[in-house]
Amino acid sequence: MIGDRLDLALAAPDPALRRGRFRLKLVAGLFALLFAGLGFRLLHLAPDEPAVEVAAPARVPEEPARRRPDLVDRRGELLATDLRVPSLAADPTLVADPKRTAERLARIVPGLDAESLERRLAQAKAAGRRFAWVDHRVTPQVQRAVLEAGLPGILVRHAEHRVYPKGASAGHLLGFVDVDNKGLAGFEHALDHGRASGLRGLGRVALSIDLRIQEVVRDELARAAREFRPIGACGLVLDIRTGELLALVSLPDFDPNLAARARAEQRKNRCTGGTYELGSVFKVLSLAAALDSGKVRPLQRFEIPPALKIGRHRIRDVHRARRPYSVAEIFSHSSNIGTALAVFAAGGAEPLKSMLGRLGLFERAPIELLEVARPQLQRNWPDVVTATVSFGHGIAVSPLRFAEAVASLAGDGTLVRATLLKYPEGSAPAPGPRIASRRTVEELRWMMWLTVADGTAKKAAVPGYLVGGKTGTADKAGRGGYRKGAVLASFVGVFPLDDPRYLVLVVVDEPKASAASGGTRYGGQVAAPVVAAITARIGPLLGVRPSDPAVEARYRERLQALKATAALASETRLAALDARP
Template sequence: MNAPTPALVARPDRLRLVGQRRQILAVMHQRLMFGLIVFAAVVTLIVGRLLFLAAFGDHAGRKQSLTSFVPPRGDIVDRDGHPLARTIDAWTIGLHPAKVLGNKAELAVRLAKLMPERDEVQWLQLLRSNKRFIYLRRRAAPSLVQAINALGEPGLALEREPDRLYPQTDLAAHVLGFTDIDGHGAAGMERAFDERLSDPATRGQPLVLSINSRVQQALEHELLDAKTKFSAIGAAGVILDIHTGEIMAMTSLPQLNPNIAGNMDPEARFNRATLGVWELGSTFKPFTVAMAMDHGNVKSMGQIYNCPKQLKVYGRAINDTHPFGRACSVAEIMKESSNIGTAQIAAETGAAAQKQFLKLMGFLDPIEVELKEKGRTLAPRDWSPLATMTVGYGHGIAVTPLHLANGYATLFNGGIYRPTTLLKVGPGHAVAKGRRAFSEETSYKMRSLLRLVVTHGTGKKADAPGYRVGGKTGTAEKLIGGRYSKTVVVTSFAGVFPMDEPRYAMVVMLDEPKGTAETFGFRTAGWNAAPTFGKVVSRIAPMLGVRPDMRREPNMAEVLPYVREEK
């Protein structure tokens, strides 16, 4: 009873309190509700996504872009699809000096035993160095990798890395080139097509070259044989399809092994076929005659020129190896490779016309080919009358062997100059557009003239029975210290076969061949380059689909009447 009675009327502050609480409760309910909805939405979203993934999504182990094999760098294959360059996974041995746990001195001893290129002290220095990572061996042999692995040292890293392999070793090495340590092309086609070979979009398809590896092998083998036999310091060879400009084979000696290009002699890395320019001597004479025929000065193979034993012009004497000392016909001039006769023919044609023809044949510009190793040709600066004469027989102008081969191709494919190519001509790579350099008639008439050189003249040893070889020898004295050496020569043979229906042009060049007992000490092209040419032709012609036929010949009646029989 004595409890305080509640006030009959609520105190105003309390009343206010109750109202406030209700309000607050309502707000709280609202907020809770909102939170609930948000949570529910999030859960729904997650569940929905899960369901969606369960229904339509990929599973966790899904791998991508593995449906076909794409090499890390595109293959290079020859025209028949034989691989010339491939990328393989090679073992790499590396060293993290900081991660080495074991006894470093002991490890150094063991490493020195396994990899004797460094001794124990050097290995120890390497193990104690502050470098983060050192490559010990690239493209290591599996047995070595196994032995290193058996050491159980965590500081030694064994990894598989893509590595460029050239299965044919030095075959077509100068065409293929090689890659640097990062796998980018450093020379040859590897360099010229680096982007295409490394682009993921295009590297799946191999790069198809115009090279025929069997022909290439035959050329390389025979050239190497000749280089060894005649103790030459180098050699070069080119085989061209004269109708398409495709290079069927191209080689430069000494050999280069692109698998270890970095360790090779710079001399071996030098591409003599496209980068080196040479005064190629008498192999130019057919061009001079063709120019004169096109120009209208030489109207027949029987046109007579006076060929004294020595020709003195503009304070210089021009000599012949087989002096005539009589009047002789164009056919005879070509047959005996007379400088005196050719110089007169060139002088008749004149400097301007000669220059124009050489320009049309591409002899005054770097060779047109995909490779980036291109030599700049050398030509007389002033093109004086004397220079015109010397250029007529191939002196005073220096071009690459590939230039020369393409010149012969131009002369014998009907007179049309085409850029050479190292990519197979076919769908996707059409024959390059050409330009006319000689008339078709001149091209036709030259056939018998060059065949004559092989059947009766200086190039007899180049004949491959049945294959109707035609061509021209060239022996040029080398410029040494600004003077022509009497003893050091560059010999070459440039020719075409089969002569009655020319299909392939070939150039064989030997750098500084020496005389041998077999050649009676001679070092002229007829004794070394010509037989090499003949041997190569008789090997490659059947591969190239040239049928030997003893009964076919070009029309020799055009030249034979103008050759005086020697007693």
């Protein structure tokens, strides 16, 4: 406008003024352009009427990382998950009358103790604290009742809580968490601190467990527990090819949802957290070591004396051998003396120690759990220790570690490492280092079959499957020696023997003799029937086809040959006795 007036006053165009006017116009034009631009941009930004875009759903960011992953079994059954659960809390400074409030709450919330709550509220109030928990994890009904009661100072907090929908089914291996969702035991602990901590950020973790198998093992163990009233029991099923644990049951068990109420005895994981002198089942390992040394053959016979004297120690057998035993018979009839003799014939401590070492029996099992016990062994191995270790005394290992060792020998002879994590479909771990020769493995399988067919474990037979195994009845050590009458009855079974795939181990701690076991506490009477029942139930579930009759025929043929030579051996022995003056 100044420009207009100037225009009127001074007609004579001054070049400087003209330049100024031109500049003004230029600036005005630029501003106009700018506004026009802004206007268009606004039109562009204005929302179209149907504002909801349907085509591409917006990606809502995943849940915060503080959540724990869901745990599922190998078939996707939910085992553990985080839920938003109401909890009751209080702002004590707002609670006018702690006594009345506590009494009313105790009437609404089941299991809440009025007196202790009153004390806590009063203390917190006196200290001026503004927060106190009243009760963790209440049901929605309780929550509503509390809100309806309208108690001043009482709050409902929604907090994430770990929930185990399958209850006690897999309590030991899952473990549990504290109120702040930190893992305190089992796999939950490993997820936070241990070998599975890398999986913490995942949404879900698939465990190797098959809940159906787990339940079968639990059911059969519980049945045995009712019959033999032991102080505890352990049962596990291991996939020999991959090392995946399909079931891991320890009795007595507990519900991880109520872990705080479980007794220490219930929380103890006997499969991994306890070490035991397992007894004769160990002969699987020691006789495999003897065979693998190449110095002992399965049909080689040993004269079995009534007692074996080593220094001032005497080793005896439960059932005296009346004739020379072959290694296979030492195994199937579970002769302690015979095993010790075979191990000495194979070279004594060195081959045995080397085998046990290669199997990892001197170390802790690297499983994804908190409760993993370190094996207990003697520092020095004089002859007497070598002899006792050969039949499973003087060395204490966890049942899991032992199961891994047997799986390594009964499978294809390469090292098996147990895991609680499922391998993704179609992938399998690379085979471990070779532990025993193929020949040893073959012989061992036959010897395990022999034990079931014509040895101490006849009750482990399962119609349809070729089953092999080894019984164990170990005296339990107490203060200053072995306790009388307290034994550990066990059986380790492998099926189907024509193509070993699964290992079933049952350990019963201090069974009482009953009619079902013929008044004895032997592993063959107590544990073997449990393994047979488990095998018969899980085989079809796992899709294991009945065994090849041709393999069984071959095994039987070898048994006949063995019997013939045994008869011959005892005849010649009798003849020799007769010939004596």
